[in-house]
Amino acid sequence: MVLPNILICGTPGVGKSTVVEQLVEATGWKSINVGQFAKDHGHICEQDEERNCGILDEDPLLDDLEEVQKNGGNIFEFHGSEMFPERWFSLVVVLKTDNKILYERLEKRGYTDAKIQENVSCEIMQVLEAEARQNYKPEVVEVVDSNTIEDIDNIVSVITNWINQQ
Numbered sequence: 300m301v302l303p304n305i306l307i308c309g310t311p312g313v314g315k316s317t318v319v320e321q322l323v324e325a326t327g328w329k330s331i332n333v334g335q336f337a338k339d340h341g342h343i344c345e346q347d348e349e350r351n352c353g354i355l356d357e358d359p360l361l362d363d364l365e366e367v368q369k370n371g372g373n374i375f376e377f378h379g380s381e382m383f384p385e386r387w388f389s390l391v392v393v394l395k396t397d398n399k400i401l402y403e404r405l406e407k408r409g410y411t412d413a414k415i416q417e418n419v420s421c422e423i424m425q426v427l428e429a430e431a432r433q434n435y436k437p438e439v440v441e442v443v444d445s446n447t448i449e450d451i452d453n454i455v456s457v458i459t460n461w462i463n464q465q
Contacts, residue, residue, distance in 0.1 A: 302371030303389030310418045312404040313394040314445040319376045321455040333377035380431045394445040
């Protein structure tokens with residue numbers, strides 16, 4: 300039996316890495332940070348100086364990730380969900396955070412005011428939630444609040460229970 304794959308997504312600062320780290324610890328599944336994978340495998344085609352981030356070379360990245368995901372048991376971490384084939388994921392979890400909390404988290408990371416405003420606006424407009432709902436079946440998408448340690452613990456518990464039922 301092939302295990303399912305999970306995608307954890309959301310704007311920067313919502314707690315994706317924390318959730319994924321705890322899920323890996325609880326389940327033994329493999330973590331795939333897509334941004335880091337792209338850097339490690341040469342799938343950054345240029346640098347966006349204004350946003351201080353790399354631009355992905357999506358087709359070769361997806362070709363490499365196709366091989367990674369095919370055996371299942373992976374927890375993917377990425378901001379968005381739209382670039383991935385729908386068939387890859389049995390569960391897409393979109394993390395959301397209160398705008399004030401998100402602002403403070405990004406400020407602590409040293410993000411520029413423009414980058415903070417862009418990410419907070421993305422959260423206000425529910426861009427990543429809409430993207431997930433547009434690209435995946437409703438029963439696959441879960442949108443959850445990630446404001447507190449208790450929220451994160453609950454998210455990890457619910458996903459771990461879901462994994463154990465597969």
